[in-house]
Amino acid sequence: MPAISASAPGKIILLGEHAVVYGQPAIALPVTRVKVKAIITADPRSQPGRIHVQAPAIDLEANLDELPHTHPFKIAVAGTLIALGIKRAPACRIRITSTIPVASGMGSGAAVAVATIRALSTFLGHPLDNERVSAIAFEVEKVHHGTPSGIDNAVVTYVKPIYYTRNQPIEVLQVPAPFTIVIATTGIASSTAIAVGDVRSAWQADPGRWELLFSAMGKITRNARSLIETGQPFKLGDLMNADHRLLQELGVSSPELDHLVGIALEANALGAKLSGAGRGGNMIALVRMEDADMISTALLNAGATQAIITRVSG
Ligand code: PMV
Numbered sequence: 001m002p003a004i005s006a007s008a009p010g011k012i013i014l015l016g017e018h019a020v021v022y023g024q025p026a027i028a029l030p031v032t033r034v035k036v037k038a039i040i041t042a043d044p045r046s047q048p049g050r051i052h053v054q055a056p057a058i059d060l061e062a063n064l065d066e067l068p069h070t071h072p073f074k075i076a077v078a079g080t081l082i083a084l085g086i087k088r089a090p091a092c093r094i095r096i097t098s099t100i101p102v103a104s105g106m107g108s109g110a111a112v113a114v115a116t117i118r119a120l121s122t123f124l125g126h127p128l129d130n131e132r133v134s135a136i137a138f139e140v141e142k143v144h145h146g147t148p149s150g151i152d153n154a155v156v157t158y159v160k161p162i163y164y165t166r167n168q169p170i171e172v173l174q175v176p177a178p179f180t181i182v183i184a185t186t187g188i189a190s191s192t193a194i195a196v197g198d199v200r201s202a203w204q205a206d207p208g209r210w211e212l213l214f215s216a217m218g219k220i221t222r223n224a225r226s227l228i229e230t231g232q233p234f235k236l237g238d239l240m241n242a243d244h245r246l247l248q249e250l251g252v253s254s255p256e257l258d259h260l261v262g263i264a265l266e267a268n269a270l271g272a273k274l275s276g277a278g279r280g281g282n283m284i285a286l287v288r289m290e291d292a293d294m295i296s297t298a299l300l301n302a303g304a305t306q307a308i309i310t311r312v313s314g
Helices: 072-084 108-123 130-145 151-158 192-205 207-229 233-250 255-266 289-301
Strands: 004-015 026-042 051-055 060-063 092-098 162-164 179-185 271-275 282-287 306-312
Touching (some): 004 108, 004 151, 004 179, 004 207, 004 233, 004 271, 026 108, 026 306, 051 072, 072 108, 072 130, 130 151, 130 192, 151 162, 179 233, 179 255, 192 207, 207 233, 233 255, 233 271, 255 271, 255 282, 255 289, 282 289, 289 306
Parallel strands (some): 051 092
Antiparallel strands (some): 026 092, 026 162, 051 060, 179 282, 179 306, 271 282
């Protein structure tokens, strides 16, 4: 049997992170320049049911039955088998490779889950549809993040710009005028679960004030949607700057993120903000296409460990 492979892209959140956990909308974009690939080969010499996993990027090499039940990988595989009504898979080896920076807010955990679910369901002869892939990946996200909104698994599964509100159908965004984003990695690992937990504690202590911040963020995201869908993405910069200020008030920025935001704006970006959970991870900047290389270089010179240019189109 030939090897079966499937891949899943990275992602960024353009606007609405954290507020999305509290029912506000958010916009997420796939980043196809980085990806996770899952390759599955049959292992006919091993006992049926034996699944060997190798994922060098996260230092994992094990037989699935040696992993705890709460391991994200085990949940992805178990969720796939349950969805297909299969009790025991034929013995196989799953190898995961990735170019997505880990713990940087680029959705690497969701991408590992989505690539694995797609490859495994295809290997088993019944490729799952997007809705079911995303639902299983959401269960994996719960292990990574505690109380995820579901946005990461959705954008990584659908590989389209999405407008996402918790517990509502995913809306694919029309992007009549493409735009360019530079993503700069601080090199500081950020824990989404901790940042989301801290925001939750602060909200519980003073719900009135935090609800105001979340609804201001929601308003920004709704305005951004209309700018994107009416072909005016170059006007998103001011909204990104305003959203970054609100994220600072939420306490999820960091000196490194603020520094990179300042560098991007000095270098002529149209707007810049942290993206994802914050405290580390990534900064994103909206740029004119012709400025993208120059702004990437400025960010790398200022300490970013990686800069990725991504073009967003419908
Ligand atoms: O996985 P990250 O770092 O992109 O963060 C996800 C965005 C949050 O809104 C902070 C959490 C969530 O589940 O939506």
